[in-house]
Amino acid sequence: MNSHRHSKQHRVRSSALPQTRSATTEAPWVRTVLISLATGFLxxxxxxxxFTVFIEAFRSGISAYFSTFEDRFIRHSIRLTLLTAxxxxxxxxxxxxxxxxAVTKFDFRGKSLLVxxxxxxxxxTPVIGGMIFILIFGAHGYLGPWLEGVNFQVVFAFPGIVLATTFGTVPFIARELIPVMQAQGRDEEYAAMTMGASGWRTFFKVTLPNVKWGLFYGVILCNARAMGEFGGVEVVSGKISGKTNTMTLQIQQLYFDYATVPAFATASLLAILALLTLLLKNIVERLSGRES
Amino acid sequence: MNDTSDSNDISSAFGRGGKAPRANRRVLPGFGLSLGFAVSYLSLIVLIPLAGVFLRASEISWEEFWSIVTSRRVVASYKITFGISLAAAATNAVFGLIAAWVLVRYSFPGRRIFDAIVDLPFALPTAVAGIALTTIYAENGFLGQYLYPLGLETAYSRIGIYIALTFIGLPFVIRSLQPVLESLDKEVEEASATLGAGRWRTFFRVIFPAILPAWLTGFSLAYARAIGEYGSIIFISGNMPLRTEITPLIIVQRLENFQVAQAAAVAAVMLVASFAILLVINVLQRWSESLGQARG
Known part of the structure; x- marks a missing residue:
């Protein structure tokens, strides 16, 4: 009985699907289900x-959207974010x-620890990225009393915002560059050096042109992350509107004050930045794919 | 000063096919400068500040430390942070596997757009994601209006935290799997089919073992990212103590109350957890790489 069913199944399958289906793909209905699940999830x-960001931003019309950016506090938060980045x-x-x-051109002990x-x-958590600078530079921090003596404020001021943002975005450019430079190898640099080029000349004329797209995307991604930094700056900035509020902190304040349209309008700028970053990633991947 | 020895080393390096694992330290210039700068920068921006957390936490007695990090409210926050992160990472493991498979193997309209948009949670600020998700899943929101009558309170609840953490961790499983799926040798699958294995059997016996390390790496990355998440959660969770309060928020609140030692104690626990997960990820990545090299 078992063998009968098996052979019947086999016959049906081979007659229904002549040569269209190779042995290394799935039945059409399985593909349809999987594609639906994946696209539905995404x-x-x-x-x-x-879409919600833009729908909410334009909920009260285009003029309401643009009048958001006449607000003094929102303008200040945009300037502060740009300056921080x-x-x-x-x-x-x-x-x-x-x-x-260092990681890709040399072999040394402790390399994987460094990475x-x-x-x-x-x-x-980004919260810790803000907290650590309060522990050091805050009023009760290790360097707090000394900073007070020289009248230099780090916490609840611009330097603290920059430090927390820098901490949070340390990995991004290095992470984009390392695999690209790894793939490039060292032979071209060796060749340049044997032909008498100096170290800097080798870097600017040989290494940099080879990795420019990876580097460019790393910078853009790092910039998007820096402008979107939230948890760290929330802790370290003191959240003073018009003084230490970055864009994300201003969005938070507007949202909690039920100023939905201004909150989403400001958020839409960061969403556009994110979309541009993704677009650039695709262009860079296509360009570097064509070059190699 | 080092330059004088360089020319000798270059010739010896090329004599060995340009590989020169030991001599190359002096072949290219800038080893001391680049490594020195990188290590100093990391020490100043990352390591010394992080050490400050442990230093500050060590200023209180062990009993006090223990009572802070095991207090009822803090333990409840661990359960929420680590538990819901696990659920979200597991969701991403399942749907990320399906999505990566579909994006690599099938062609369908919009495939490139979907592929490009996968990185959105990586580029979109978490605060923006937080207010957008809260708007969608609130009681009168685009989806909330249908989910609340079904008894699903999707905002200001643990479900809300789960939704936000799933969003945050979404790219990791997909992006870990895609390159491995692309590099798989189709001939192995053909051989499996020729030997009489069905598609399911081929997947579980041939494909799955090859992608397992990358899959686990993606899962761990999504988990690590979810544990540290703060920006999107504070909007959608409602931040109710014992019910929807995450551990990073506890740190923020203690800092705002100037309870710095308490904040440092809880932060030290989170840091140790992050280190542990990072270590696991490193081991998984090395396993994944060795499988990739074995494949050629």
Whole structure:
């Protein structure tokens, strides 16, 4: 009975699907179910929140949307966010390049430990990224009394916001660069050096052109993360509207004050930034794929 | 000063096919500068500040530390943070596997858009995600209006935390699996089919063992990310003590009340948990790499 059913099944399958289905793919109905599950999941969790930001931002019309950005406090928060990223991103750019050069061009003991430490800020809750600088620079912190003596404020001020943001975005440029430079190998640099190029010349004329797209995407991603930093700056900034509120903190305050349209309008700027970052990632991947 | 020895080392390095595992330290310049700068920077921005947490936590007695980190409200927050993160990471493990499979193996309209949008939780600020998800799942929200009558309180509840953590961890399983699925040798699957295995059997016996380390890596990354998440949760959870209060929020509240030692104690527990998960991820990644090398 068992063998009979088996052969019948076999006959039905081979007659119903002549040569269309190879042995390494699934039945059409399985594919349909899997595609529906996957796209449904991604639409529910990704597309819907994204659309919601823009729907809520334009809920009261286009003029209401744009009048949001005439608000003094919102404008200040945008300026503060841009300024913070303008300090944090270059710092992490220099670090990322130095770390990637050391990790990919040399062999040394403790390399994997170094890579793990670079990842650390990504695994640690951003709240701790703000707290650590209060422990050091706060009024009761290790350097607090000394800072008070020289009249320099770190906590609840711009330097603290920059530190928390820098901490949170340490990994991103290094993480994008290391695999690209690893794949590039060391032979071209060796060749440049034998032909008499200096170290810096080798870096700028040989290494940098090879990894420019990976580096570019790393900078853009780091920038998006810096502008979106929240938990760390919330702890360290003191959340003073018009003084230490970054965009994300201003969004939080507006949202909790039931100012829904201004909250989502400000959020829409960061959502656009996120979309541009994703778009750039795709362009970079296609370009670097074509080059290699 | 090092430059004088460089030319000798280059020739010897090329003599060994340009590999030169030991000599290359002096072949290319900038080892001391780049490593020195990277280590100093990490020490100043990451390591010394993090050490401050343990230092501050060590200023209180062991009994006091223990009573802080095992108090009722803090233990309830561990259960919420670590428990719901696990549920969210598990959800991402299941749907991420399906999504990665579909994105790599099938072609369908919109595939490229879906593939591109996977990284959204990585690029979108968590606060923006938080207010968007809360708006969708609140009682009068786009989905909340249908879910609340069914008895599903999707906002200001543990379900809300679960939804936000699923969003946050979404890219990791998919992005860990995609390259491995792409590199799989189709011939092995053909061989399996030729030997009479059905598609399910081929998947569980041939494909699944090959992608298992990458799958577990993605799961652990999603879990690690969920445990530390703060920005989106504070909007959607309602922040009710014992019910929807996450551990990072406890740290924030203690800091706002100037209970710095208490905040440091709880933060130290979270840091140890993060280190442990990072270690597991490292082991998994090495396993994944060794499987990839075995495949060629």
């Amino acid at each position: 639409a529910l969790f990704l597309l819907m929140p994204l 303008a300090v944090a991103v270059p710092l992490n750019l220099v670090f990322g390049v130095a770390a990637a050069w 793990t430490i670079i990842d650390l800020p990504f695994a640690v």
